[in-house]
Amino acid sequence: MSTETYEKWYRQDRLPHIYCTGCGNGTVMNCTIKAVDAMGWEIDDTVFVSGIGCSSRAPGYITTDSLHTTHGRALAFATGVKMANPDLHVVVFTGDGDLSAIGGNHFIHACRRNIDMTVICMNNMIYGMTGGQGSPCTPVGKISTTTPYGATEPVFDLAELAVAAGANYVARWTSYHVAELIKAIGVGLETPGLSFIEAMVQCPTAYGRRNKLRQVGEQVEYMRSHAMLLAKKHRLEEQGKEIPEDMFTVGEFIRRYRPAMGVPK
Amino acid sequence: MTTLEFMQGNAACCEGALAAGCNFFGGYPITPSTEIAERMALKMPKKGGVFIQMEDEIASIGAVIGASWTGARAMTATSGPGFSLMMENLGYAVMTETPCVVVNIQRGGPSTGQPTMSAQGDMLQCRFGSHGDISTIALVPSTVQEMFDLTVKSFNLADRFRVPTFLMSDETIGHMREKISIPDSVEIIPRKEPKPGKLTYEAEDDMIPGFPTFGKGYRAHVTGLTHNERGYPEATNPELHEALVRRLVDKIESKRHEIADYDAVNTDAETVFVTYGPSTRAVRQVLHDHPEENIGHLNLRIVWPFPEDTLKLFTNAKTFIVPELNLGQMAREVQRHVTGQQVIPMGRLGGTIHSPDELYEKVQEVA
Ligand SMILES: Cc1ncc(C[n+]2csc(CCOP(=O)(O)OP(=O)(O)O)c2C)c(N)n1
């Protein structure tokens, strides 16, 4: 990121941020700011909204008007902002727990309404801020403070959920795929309707430490080597080949132009 | 010019909101408040405003708060169970000083209770329901006309004090039909703009900071965490937290006698009824039927912040009787503010209001 972009979009008087060393959230924040800046959006026309969690602290570091709301409810607040003033660009930062556990209902309904905003979920597969409890995205067998014997519940595929619920644009990448992530966020920003971008991120403190990925590099490498392009997955399926269980898909899940709410006239 | 209409209380609430310039309504249907959402859905688009039926009451109040930050005059309407769901976000509105109006057409509780019957069981919930120390403003209409007037007033007080205000009505008034007069225009108190050079949460002499509407270049950060005057989280600073929460409470409590709205009748009486909402009507009937008795009546249109000085207007009072549709929620508050006088709670549950006869019997019992 150029110094100019950095100085323009970040609240210099608020830094350094609270994220742990090696946390993936900073990367996602930077990717978002790059994409927003490339859109040519003005600081004064852009609003960031978030819920509660490490990821949700992001708006507090960005120079625009911003609402750091209650746990899980960011999309409800953002709906009010966008519907009351469609001329504002609205971007939501959320965590996997914030979005899919307590906020699950708001998530599906925001997608169903297809409200014109971009939702970026920093999915670290765990509750970071409260110290590492299990989330609806903690993979089966992984350790958290509330799944000390390994998680047993099936996980949500947030991207698939957003597609099924009606979002116009859905993509998933990781904090390793910086270029792809910036590009996907950019497409999300310019697509009318709800865009959902899931960014898998490393959380060395709450997740990595308990799951044999203690080093930041190890977790990033894990994401790189376990991310399978959607196209490849489809190809393997067509060929009747097996897809390894611990792989997850990345890429663009959907890009469509269904009727949306809150699109400026 | 005014127009005369015969309408339902819930409809009058909508008309009051529209007259006050309400341009955002987010809600979720619940008896006995549903007519408000329905009428707003019908009327709001014609006024260029937004009606949105959210997925639940938590989302409704969230959307209302979000809309308020864009400068909208935003409102929601609900009843007991929905009101309970809103509590966390209402605390957020208090902490972030977000003006908004919440209408609670109360019904019998606890739980789903009596959906189609009247009650006033949420009077303490609107004062103490959200976690932490808060002060809010609650208005209670006793006529359909007051449904209109006090809805307008709710918006003005919300904007002036930057606080959520509660129109704590009930099924009786919400579903009652009466003649009302609707003026061509009403007084509108706008939100104060931030003064140049002031920080986002830097309060002025009245303890209230100017409102930095989103999209106008203020670049405000708004958080429910304990924040400094810039609006930035500083959640582990004891002095800052104390000063912030005290200001949020004091900005309302220090003005409670100015905010007060009441009628005081027969102030020299020894026996005095204290009412708010529907029991006001029954007490008025008692006074009308028994002019010879010199019965006092204090009717509160604003119950929170509680205007305790209004009790002192009754200089000869020996007994305060508090008929209400709960087991003594406001009677407890009256009790807190009197010494040497008797306070008789006349709580009533089940969904019907007090009859003038039973109220008069109580007067005779006391005398
Ligand atoms: C109503 C409510 N319940 C619980 C909490 C406690 N809480 C704070 S953050 C959090 C989970 C955060 O996890 P996630 O959304 O995945 O974000 P992360 O911190 O991992 O970025 C929880 C449960 C809260 N603040 N509010």
Ligand code: SF4
């Ligand atoms: S706990 Fe995890 S998600 Fe939170 S800041 Fe630390 S590394 Fe990041």
